[in-house]
Amino acid sequence: MATESSYYVPEQSRLPIFATIGIFLTAFGAASWVNGGSSYIFFAGALSMATVLWFWFAAVIKENMQGLNSDQLKRSYVWGMGWFIFSEVMFFAAFFGALYYIRTFTLPWLGGEGDRGSSNMLWEGFQNTWPLMVTPEQAVAGDAAKVVGPKGIIDPWHLPLLNTVLLLASSVTVHIAHVYLKKGKRQGFNLWLGATVVLGAAFLFFQVEEYLEAYQHLGLTLESGIYGTTFFMLTGFHGAHVTLGTIMLLIMLLRSVIAHHFKPDDHFGFEAASWYWHFVDVVWVGLFIFVYVLGA
Amino acid sequence: MAHGPKPGFTRWLYTTNHKDIGSMYLWFSFAMFLLGGCMALVIRAELFQPGLQIVQPEFFNQMTTMHGLIMVFGAVMPAFVGLANWMVPMMIGAPDMALPRMNNWSFWILPFAFAMLASTLFMEGGAPNFGWTFYAPLSTEYAPPSVTFFIFSIHIMGASSIMGAINIVATILNMRAPGMTLMKMPLFVWTWLITAYLLIAVMPVLAGVVTMMLMDIHFGTSFFSAAGGGDPVLFQHVFWFFGHPEVYIMILPAFGIVSAIIPTFARKPLFGYSSMVYATASIAFLSFIVWAHHMFTVGMPIAGELFFMYATMLIAVPTGVKVFNWVTTMFRGSMTFETPMLFSIAFVILFTLGGFSGLMLAIAPADFQYHDTYFVVAHFHYVLVPGAIFSITAGVYYWLPKWTGNMYNETMGKVHFWMAFVGLNVTFFPMHFVGLAGMPRRIPDYALQFADFNQIASVGAFLFGAAQIVFLFNVIRTVKGGKKATDEVWENPEGLEWSVPSPAPYHTFSTPPVVR
Numbered sequence: 001m002a003t004e005s006s007y008y009v010p011e012q013s014r015l016p017i018f019a020t021i022g023i024f025l026t027a028f029g030a031a032s033w034v035n036g037g038s039s040y041i042f043f044a045g046a047l048s049m050a051t052v053l054w055f056w057f058a059a060v061i062k063e064n065m066q067g068l069n070s071d072q073l074k075r076s077y078v079w080g081m082g083w084f085i086f087s088e089v090m091f092f093a094a095f096f097g098a099l100y101y102i103r104t105f106t107l108p109w110l111g112g113e114g115d116r117g118s119s120n121m122l123w124e125g126f127q128n129t130w131p132l133m134v135t136p137e138q139a140v141a142g143d144a145a146k147v148v149g150p151k152g153i154i155d156p157w158h159l160p161l162l163n164t165v166l167l168l169a170s171s172v173t174v175h176i177a178h179v180y181l182k183k184g185k186r187q188g189f190n191l192w193l194g195a196t197v198v199l200g201a202a203f204l205f206f207q208v209e210e211y212l213e214a215y216q217h218l219g220l221t222l223e224s225g226i227y228g229t230t231f232f233m234l235t236g237f238h239g240a241h242v243t244l245g246t247i248m249l250l251i252m253l254l255r256s257v258i259a260h261h262f263k264p265d266d267h268f269g270f271e272a273a274s275w276y277w278h279f280v281d282v283v284w285v286g287l288f289i290f291v292y293v294l295g296a
Numbered sequence: 297m298a299h300g301p302k303p304g305f306t307r308w309l310y311t312t313n314h315k316d317i318g319s320m321y322l323w324f325s326f327a328m329f330l331l332g333g334c335m336a337l338v339i340r341a342e343l344f345q346p347g348l349q350i351v352q353p354e355f356f357n358q359m360t361t362m363h364g365l366i367m368v369f370g371a372v373m374p375a376f377v378g379l380a381n382w383m384v385p386m387m388i389g390a391p392d393m394a395l396p397r398m399n400n401w402s403f404w405i406l407p408f409a410f411a412m413l414a415s416t417l418f419m420e421g422g423a424p425n426f427g428w429t430f431y432a433p434l435s436t437e438y439a440p441p442s443v444t445f446f447i448f449s450i451h452i453m454g455a456s457s458i459m460g461a462i463n464i465v466a467t468i469l470n471m472r473a474p475g476m477t478l479m480k481m482p483l484f485v486w487t488w489l490i491t492a493y494l495l496i497a498v499m500p501v502l503a504g505v506v507t508m509m510l511m512d513i514h515f516g517t518s519f520f521s522a523a524g525g526g527d528p529v530l531f532q533h534v535f536w537f538f539g540h541p542e543v544y545i546m547i548l549p550a551f552g553i554v555s556a557i558i559p560t561f562a563r564k565p566l567f568g569y570s571s572m573v574y575a576t577a578s579i580a581f582l583s584f585i586v587w588a589h590h591m592f593t594v595g596m597p598i599a600g601e602l603f604f605m606y607a608t609m610l611i612a613v614p615t616g617v618k619v620f621n622w623v624t625t626m627f628r629g630s631m632t633f634e635t636p637m638l639f640s641i642a643f644v645i646l647f648t649l650g651g652f653s654g655l656m657l658a659i660a661p662a663d664f665q666y667h668d669t670y671f672v673v674a675h676f677h678y679v680l681v682p683g684a685i686f687s688i689t690a691g692v693y694y695w696l697p698k699w700t701g702n703m704y705n706e707t708m709g710k711v712h713f714w715m716a717f718v719g720l721n722v723t724f725f726p727m728h729f730v731g732l733a734g735m736p737r738r739i740p741d742y743a744l745q746f747a748d749f750n751q752i753a754s755v756g757a758f759l760f761g762a763a764q765i766v767f768l769f770n771v772i773r774t775v776k777g778g779k780k781a782t783d784e785v786w787e788n789p790e791g792l793e794w795s796v797p798s799p800a801p802y803h804t805f806s807t808p809p810v811v812r
Contacts, residue, residue, distance in 0.1 A: 024409075035444050084462060097534065098508070115598070119522070147516075226518045
């Protein structure tokens with residue numbers, strides 16, 4: 001069954017329909033929750049989604065260990081992961097694009113410059129600055145304004161710089177782990193992959209620190225005008241991706257340590273997770289430059 | 297391994313077979329087409345006479361919004377995915393799609409997503425009422441509470457689209473039979489490869505823009521609110537960065553279908569195959585740099601207006617190449633006019649007409665006059681109805697004998713065609729005139745002088761609706777029985793799908809076919 005001269009045709013599967021119910025409950029539950037309903041449906045959905053994914057990945061791993069996967073099918077998984085990462089790139093592009101548009105067009109126009117400078121007449125006294133400490137509403141309404149700019153912003157050369165070092169280092173460690181795996185040295189693989197997971201967790205720890213600092217001391221929140229909006233949406237989605245990537249790498253580590261999965265020439269599960277990790281690393285470099293350094 | 301379908305309804309729930317999944321996509325799409333069509337008929341019934349006649353303005357707005365959303369995301373896109381599921385593996389000599397379980401997941405998300413979207417009609421405050429383009433702040437500050445359910449349904453149908461597209465790319469790039477080089481692939485496969493790329497590139501942007509809406513509505517962010525330094529126009533930019541490639545997502549596979557049908561019934565090979573491939577790729581590339589032509593009147597710098605105007609006009613070049621090739625394929629061919637060919641010829645003529653009104657709209661200074669009038673409605677219905685819908689219909693008639701093993705009823709097919717052809721022109725052609733005369737779109741009431749053309753349009757709409765019942769009846773009859781089709785079905789058609797029996801076996805190829 002596993003050669004290209006005769007094709008592998010899979011059996012029926014219950015996984016997709018359960019995954020559908022899971023994703024539906026998650027989405028419907030999330031909508032009800034933010035609309036003021038209870039959160040039970042959302043958590044039930046998320047839990048069932050996680051359960052289905054567990055069984056789904058388990059099935060794929062089992063099939064591969066039984067030698068059912070042809071080289072062709074393995075290539076399909078490679079293509080699938082590659083294009084999935086491309087879709088993630090485009091998702092972040094939407095938010096980077098929004099930041100670019102706001103800074104290059106919207107704020108100068110609101111501040112009275114350029115082609116649509118007349119919009120300043122609606123927000124008299126508003127000045128275009130970045131970071132935007134005084135929102136247009138504040139410029140007009142003063143203390144009565146509801147959308148108030150931040151009092152301070154995150155200094156790029158402290159926690160963000162540390163996080164840059166951590167994340168760049170983690171991309172190196174995960175690569176070293178890959179090299180060890182290809183040489184068949186499990187000890188080294190486990191060690192360097194473990195180091196990567198620790199670096200990822202450390203990154204997340206410092207990001208939480210940074211958010212606490214922003215919320216408690218700087219008045220920098222999601223609600224503090226467009227600076228807070230773009231800052232938290234970009235770094236927040238990135239943080240969510242780091243969380244997911246860390247979990248993925250942790251699972252790969254456990255698979256290697258507990259179940260002795262992965263062979264020197266057959267380890268796409270790990271490789272896909274490491275691609276994902278390199279991708280979140282690249283996004284971070286973009287964030288560090290465009291949100292932190294050029295935003296300060 | 298050579299097993300047939302499993303008995304019982306769980307066959308459809310658990311299936312990993314590309315033909316089962318393709319059929320489900322097509323039936324789902326047709327159901328959505330009827331639902332969205334009924335909403336269109338509510339709109340046309342209300343507009344039959346000036347003044348408020350049948351529905352309240354609030355409900356009218358919900359109808360225009362839901363009609364657009366359901367037709368775009370529920371009818372046209374799933375129909376093309378259904379055709380891709382059925383035909384791409386057969387055309388490239390593959391046993392199935394590359395990732396069959398994910399394939400099933402992509403499909404089953406859709407009925408759930410649309411159940412969620414349709415349920416907003418019964419929610420407090422009613423369904424989304426801000427138009428299918430859901431411009432902020434109408435869709436944020438002033439939206440009904442059901443907008444949240446709309447946002448999450450867009451999220452999961454986007455996930456479905458991305459997974460479907462990834463599957464198609466993996467299938468085409470990885471599952472071709474030996475000898476099936478890229479430049480030997482049928483054009484339907486080529487157009488779908490490029491469409492899938494567009495989908496993977498822009499569906500995440502749509503997810504991004506609805507996420508921004510969600511955050512603005514519920515979490516106090518300022519993306520689309522100038523009070524906090526944001527900009528409602530930002531919404532339009534992000535939306536149309538998705539929206540314009542989306543337009544091509546809905547037409548490129550149509551090009552592929554028509555490029556398969558016209559050579560068969562003209563009994564000549566397709567003229568200019570490689571130029572068709574390059575033209576498709578050019579259109580896909582251009583689709584990323586023209587989005588702001590939807591926003592000429594929003595107040596852009598003059599450099600932006602000019603750039604988007606000229607870039608948009610450039611699209612006429614590769615599209616012209618395509619139309620030229622189709623016409624040249626037919627030129628001096630031994631043409632016959634079976635139903636698929638009738639729909640394809642109508643496609644070439646009427647889609648070109650829609651393209652011409654598109655060129656008019658592309659001229660920025662002229663667009664200031666046309667913007668948000670019925671002229672725009674006429675334009676995009678001319679590219680979507682005789683474009684996307686007619687090509688899907690043509691494809692269904694063309695491949696139905698291969699799917700079912702039975703010939704459809706040709707007379708009924710022709711009746712369907714002429715009813716649809718007359719119906720659509722009677723519906724949408726007068727809209728050009730009322731639009732040029734100044735009738736705005738998305739209104740339940742209008743000035744007296746537009747009444748006659750609106751009455752004509754409404755009559756045409758009901759005729760077009762009735763035509764679809766003929767179609768449904770014909771398809772059901774063909775599925776249930778009828779004259780047996782030969783393996784080739786048509787006279788010497790090109791493509792691997794005609795080399796297998798009719799109906800095609802449950803698993804088409806268990807060993808790779810030979811491609812010369």
